[in-house]
Amino acid sequence: MGYGVAKIIYNAHIITMNTQLDIIPNGSILIEDGQIKAITSGVLQASNAELIDAKGMFVMPGFINTHTHAPMSMLKGYADDLPLHAWLSEHIFPAEAKMVTPENVKIATRLALIEMIQSGTTCFNDMYFFENIIAQEAKQAGIRGRFSDSIIDFPTASFKTVDEGFTLCEEFINEWKGDSIIHPSVCVHSPYTCSKTSLQRAKQLADKHNTILHTHLAETQKEVEDIKKQTGLPPAEYLHSIGLLDSNLIAAHCVWLTPHEIELFAATSSSIAHCPKSNLKLASGIAPIDNYINAGITLGIGTDGSASNNTLNMVEEIRFSALLAKVVDHNPEAVNARNVLQMATINGAKALSLDHITGSLEVGKSADLIFIDTHAANMTPIYNEYSALAYTMNSTNIRSSMVNGEWIMKDRIVCHINEEESIEQMQELAARIKKTKS
Ligand SMILES: [Zn+2]
Secondary structure, rough: OOOOOEEEEEEEEOOOOOOOOEEEEEEEEEEEEEEEEEEEEOOOOOOOOEEEEEOOEEEEEEEEEEEOHHHHHHHHHOOOOOHHHHHHHHHHHHHHHHHOOHHHHHHHHHHHHHHHHHOOOEEEEEEOOOHHHHHHHHHHHHEEEEEEEEEEEEEEEOOOOOOHHHHHHHHHHHHOOOOEEEEEOEEEOOOOOOOOHHHHHHHHHHHOOOOOOEEEOOOOHHHHHHHHHHHOOHHHHHHHOOOOOOOEEEEEEEOOOOHHHHHHHHHHOOOEOOOOOHHHHHHOOOOOOHHHHHHOOEEEEOOHHHHHHHOHHHHHHHHHHHHHHHHHHOOOOOOOOHHHHHHHOHHHHHHHHOOOOOOHHHHHHOOOOOEEEOOOOHHHOOOHHHHHHHHHHHHHHEEEEEEEOOEEEEEEEEEEOOOHHHHHHHHEEEHHHHHHOO
């Protein structure tokens, strides 16, 4: 029900990202009811299947953006070249107070989804306000994600009190629970904007509904110092002391974990969303992810919102992840091309507790995949697939993509959002935002 005919992708160079990291040259994938039913070298047969010739293409799992705020695309370039706390409190929060309305969130989300889809993302982990609208837009576009309004201890555009915020959050979970591509979560903004009570309440709600808890953590040295002053502990230790570090936690940034906090993350199977470009732009620092990987922590990659990036392009984020890990350790062997591709796919799925559904191309998982054209000057020659993907590829090499076996982009055209209309609407919205800037 709701699914089209079966699909067979053939002539594909399949990069599975499964546990064995199998690569299948000249392979075929059979998709039925949105799921991968068979994956093999050579040819597959099925009656009445749509046949998709992937000659010259890599076919691989789509990218998983493990930390973003999609509607912040409306504030892309609004305030740049500032430290995080001044950027947030003097520019972003006041602008959001005026401009974050349901209608504007809709316009900004559509634009963000176009950019994400065109750079190979098939799943994203979102934290913002009016998340129900963001989820509706994602559903319409056909892209998978985790969604929740961000619990924060001051009035927001979505809710006036924390109690209202929690009610909204639980209603959202109940509304979307069981959907094929929209997966509810619980978001609590950070230890510097939320009380201990709010943090613990969010954890309880996530546990109650067997979902993930998404937060910001240890992003700047200032945050570390402030939390130490308030609690006597650095941020991750503090969260551990109040019961938040757990296998359902995904913490964005984690630039400044102490060696003891790294051990705590590993021991509790907590996950990290590594956001290299946002950390650079706000001069928060460079997270030592080689240490995190060696400690056994699950790491995904995130763009953060496009107000602090200023793109939602996972291809760039993958490259920065590998390159920065080398320079911060003065070690070219730190975090190789394969590692960053795992972070951007299967490990991102694990971090979001969605690895039973997505993140690799395996029988029984959803067909969430991208087609990468290797017949291009910048992609020639290819001696190693992971090297080409991490160090060479541009997002324009990504030609088509599907989620749950349904096309979301075909030959660079996003299937379910009108790109021209979205650009025009954002231009009109940006003109209004500009007028409010005092
Ligand atoms: Zn963020």
